[in-house]
Amino acid sequence: MRRIVIKVGSAVLTEQNRVAKERMAALVDLIAKIKEKGTEVILVSSGAVAAGYTMCKLDKKIVSNKQALASIGQPKLVAMYQKKFEKHNTIVAQILLTADDFDSRKRTYHAKCAVEKLLEQGVVPIINENDVTATEELVFGDNDQLSAHVAYYFDAELLVILSDIDSYYDKDPHKHKDAKPLKVVHEIPKEDLQAECTPNGSFATGGIVTKLKAADFLIKRNKEMFLASGFNLSDAYSYLIYGIHNGGTRFLNRQ
Numbered sequence: 001m002r003r004i005v006i007k008v009g010s011a012v013l014t015e016q017n018r019v020a021k022e023r024m025a026a027l028v029d030l031i032a033k034i035k036e037k038g039t040e041v042i043l044v045s046s047g048a049v050a051a052g053y054t055m056c057k058l059d060k061k062i063v064s065n066k067q068a069l070a071s072i073g074q075p076k077l078v079a080m081y082q083k084k085f086e087k088h089n090t091i092v093a094q095i096l097l098t099a100d101d102f103d104s105r106k107r108t109y110h111a112k113c114a115v116e117k118l119l120e121q122g123v124v125p126i127i128n129e130n131d132v133t134a135t136e137e138l139v140f141g142d143n144d145q146l147s148a149h150v151a152y153y154f155d156a157e158l159l160v161i162l163s164d165i166d167s168y169y170d171k172d173p174h175k176h177k178d179a180k181p182l183k184v185v186h187e188i189p190k191e192d193l194q195a196e197c198t199p200n201g202s203f204a205t206g207g208i209v210t211k212l213k214a215a216d217f218l219i220k221r222n223k224e225m226f227l228a229s230g231f232n233l234s235d236a237y238s239y240l241i242y243g244i245h246n247g248g249t250r251f252l253n254r255q
């Protein structure tokens, strides 16, 4: 059976100090449609810190505050997903991982076994980084790279990143009006992987650089990544439901 990972960023899931319920509902509808077509879906969802901040105004620049916000926001987020997936008679599961889980073959194996069981039952695993236990050396710090690891180690053929940006551009579209979207990318130049992170929202962490690192990781392992807008899911629908590539960027090996 075909298996994909969908990653959604904080900016898509929150707006003006609240969880963006309508956008979450649209995402859940898309996942239900993909599942109906016989494809297994693993969801990597950011937004715990942002969701926590809607309930408790801690200064998120302090690490322990951020961890506290994540632990407040995570159950709220999952409860909301649960409610929306119930309408599609679908059970969700929560999995919190850290970077070192993928450094250990044993832990990766155990996590994969659990994911396999969940998918077998038609459950949608919802994965986030375990922000409370992730310390500096172990932290991914961004769910873009976490989701690339999830896609590779849990045998998905495609990672879809739903972002606040609709494509990868030849330069930052928020700074350059003449920036052009790229439809297909086969290789990421080394210097682009070392560029400074420029996240767009105050809860986002990586900006385009961590998406490029995720793409680079997958391209080198013969997997595909698709970057599209999470605000407007029409490009994701076209590609994932009808196999038509209108907007969004495909990152894939040349072969």
Ligand SMILES: Nc1ncnc2c1ncn2[C@@H]1O[C@H](COP(=O)(O)OP(=O)(O)O)[C@@H](O)[C@H]1O
Residues within 6 Å of the ligand: 008, 009, 010, 011, 012, 162, 163, 164, 165, 167, 168, 169, 170, 171, 172, 173, 174, 198, 199, 200, 201, 204, 205, 206, 207, 208
């Ligand atoms: N070449 C580029 N193409 C697309 N986005 C870029 C580029 N360079 C910088 N960016 C910035 O990266 C942002 C997306 O990353 P981020 O804010 O972390 O989103 P998310 O919360 O979805 O992970 C864009 O909104 C844009 O401001």
Ligand SMILES: N[C@@H](CCC(=O)OP(=O)(O)O)C(=O)O
Residues within 6 Å of the ligand: 008, 009, 010, 011, 045, 046, 047, 048, 049, 050, 070, 128, 129, 131, 141, 142, 143, 144, 199, 203, 204, 205, 206, 207
């Ligand atoms: N674990 C954090 C994820 C932060 C993160 O990677 O955010 P984003 O860049 O919006 O995908 C959270 O849930 O808030």
